[in-house]
Amino acid sequence: MSETPSGDSGKGELDASDSNPAVVPSDDEDLSAPAELPSSGLSRRGLFIGAGAAAAVVAGGGLGAWLTLRRTPGSGAVNRALKIGHGGGICEAPLYAALHQGIFEKHGLNVEIIKTAGGEIKDAVGAGKLDAAPGIFFSWLKPIEQGIDAKLAAGLHEGCxxxxxxxxxxxxxxxxxxxxxxxxxxxxxxxxxxxxxxxxxxxxxxxxxxxxxxxxxxxxxxxxxxxxxxxxxxxxxxxxxxxxxxxxxxxxxNSQGINKQHYCCATAISGKLLRDDPDVARSLVTAWAEGSRWVGANTSAAAKIQVDNKYVAAELPTVDAILKTYGYNPSASRLKAEITPGIAKFAKTGYLDAKTDPEALANKVYVDLGLKW
Missing domain, CATH: 3.40.190.10 (Periplasmic binding protein-like II)
Structure with a gap:
């Protein structure tokens, strides 16, 4: 297992013994969803606010205060401690951003990220030693089919x-x-x-x-x-x-051709957390998605976070250039829509049981946390 970089109290090592401008919501908008920030044109919701609305946001304490009001139900100020696994990939920028920009903390979460080898991370999430980890849903299908106690909740970005x-x-x-x-x-x-x-x-x-x-x-x-x-x-x-x-x-x-997928990275959540505290799981996924939107609007700053904290072994201009190639439009509902047809096709590769029922496995793989975005 590789060493975890020093320099931040939110980072650790897995111990196997451990068990931009604001968007004004419409009247019918789901307030459990995080604010969506402009991200180089990648956001698909309206991103314009009038001068009067902007003034109201500033008068009310600024963007940070307004975003705080949009915490998910049940997040509150619980200061819940969570362990999230990561492998040190550039594509994990939303996780690093949510940690270092205080987004997790804003949602009442005390997050520790733990460097974990690729072959260990799924087992650790399934066993509840990690509360969550990022990962593409195709690589989680077989483990979940075989009984790993974890589910996917939302897509984070595309293109890696x-x-x-x-x-x-x-x-x-x-x-x-x-x-x-x-x-x-x-x-x-x-x-x-x-x-x-x-x-x-x-x-x-x-x-x-x-x-x-x-x-x-x-x-x-x-x-x-x-x-x-x-x-x-x-x-x-x-x-x-x-x-x-x-x-x-x-x-x-994975952004080209017939098999283009919107999400190379998704949020995998341990079954234990989902059963014990679904409100905390909802807050975690919401904050993580907010981190993705922040990266889309601040790729250079996100690259600096990765390099300064030695999450990735690459130079700042390179990391920045790579982050600019991704699409940042996190979505729970969109991931849900892709899972069943994705399973149906993936079953033909021979990696899943020949008798796999795509709909049944999709229900086993995806967890609906009531997120409308």
Whole structure:
């Protein structure tokens, strides 16, 4: 397990023994949803307020005070302590932003983030050792089908999964990966799971026609350079860094093609927290989504948080450039709409039980916390 960076009391290490301008709401708007901030045009709700409304916000104590009034029901000032796992990815920016910008605290949450190895994080959430973690829903389907006690509640952002190949590679599309070694961080991880859908569309059997090779994430670019693998399937920054350095080119990503998904990252919540305190779970997901919107409106500041706290091993301009490629429009309802059809197609890859009922598994995977956004 990698060391957790020092410098913030909200960070820790998993111990296996431990059990912008405001938006004025309309009369019929759900006040349990967080305020949506403008994020470089990515927000799909109206973002304009009149001069009089703006003056009212300022007179009432400013944006921070107004946002505080929009806490979720049951959040209050409970100061509930929560442990959230993370892997140190650039795409985890909403989590880091919510912590360092005081968004979790504003929602009555005392959050500690804990660096956790990719192969351990799902088990830790399922066992209640972690209260939550970010992750793509495809990589959570099999564990949940097999009994992991966790559910997905909302999507956070899109755009962080990629397949890259050497700049001079003759490979032009995923169909040419048949029989080839493709590097991943773990069998069944987010990138392997998602791009199996593209392989399926290209007429390949993802479990038989591709030679998946596992490397530590930071070793994947070197393995590509040495010719041990012909491609990397990974999340950022692993897949994008060699591309930015001119040592790879992008073959595809999860924002392209027929299998485009709105969310590469979602909120996975432990079943224990959902049963014990659903109001706290609702507050957690709402604050996390607010962190995503903040990143969308403040990518440079979000990049600085990641670099200054050594969450990612990349330079500030690189992290900033990567964050600007994502789409930040977090949604609970949109994720819910994508899960059933996503499961139906993912079942064809062979990673799920052949008798999987997409609707039944969707009900097992997704938790409706009553969030209207």
């Amino acid at each position: 999964l990629r397949i890259v190949v050497p700049p001079d590679s003759p490979i032009k599309n995923v169909s040419e990966l048949r029989g080839q070694p493709v590097g991943v961080g773990a069998i069944g991880d987010s990138a392997m799971s998602f791009f199996s859908l593209d392989l399926l569309d290209a007429g390949l059997n993802p479990t038989k026609d591709v030679n998946w090779r596992v490397f530590d994430a930071d070793q994947l670019p070197d393995a590509l350079a040495r010719g041990e693998i012909v491609a990397i399937a990974a999340s950022d920054p692993v897949a994008l860094l060699p591309t930015l350095k001119g040592k790879a080119r992008e073959l595809t990503n």
